[in-house]
Amino acid sequence: MTNTLALLTCLLVTAAVLYYVFALPGELYLGPKKTRLAYLRERKDVVYENLRDLNFEFKAGKFSDSDYQEMKAALENEAAAILAEIARLEETAIAGPASSERKGTRA
Numbered sequence: 517m518t519n520t521l522a523l524l525t526c527l528l529v530t531a532a533v534l535y536y537v538f539a540l541p542g543e544l545y546l547g548p549k550k551t552r553l554a555y556l557r558e559r560k561d562v563v564y565e566n567l568r569d570l571n572f573e574f575k576a577g578k579f580s581d582s583d584y585q586e587m588k589a590a591l592e593n594e595a596a597a598i599l600a601e602i603a604r605l606e607e608t609a610i611a612g613p614a615s616s617e618r619k620g621t622r623a
Contacts, residue, residue, distance in 0.1 A: 553605045556598055563595045 570591065574584040 553602065553609070556602050556605070560595065560598045560602065563591055563598060567591050567595070 567588065570579075570584065570587055573579060579587070
């Protein structure tokens with residue numbers, strides 16, 4: 517009788533723990549939806565921070581000059597590509613409403 521009661525208690529506790537861990541709430545808040553522009557701005561900040569860290573670590577003597585120049589060039593190229601895409605997306609966002617207004621006046 518005692519073994520059965522202990523086994524039943526263990527099974528109930530296990531079931532409760534599994535339900536608590538794996539049960540999903542009725543609604544999930546996933547946060548605000550990110551646009552491509554918001555993602556690129558965040559990525560730009562990360563690349564700039566990486567450039568600052570690289571510069572600090574080079575001055576601390578952690579990298580040789582050739583390694584530093586190679587990594588710096590790669591990060592600068594990535595930053596340039598990000599900035600170009602940000603500019604293109606911002607230009608498209610600004611030109612988008614104006615072009616649709618022009619289309620509406622022609623019709």
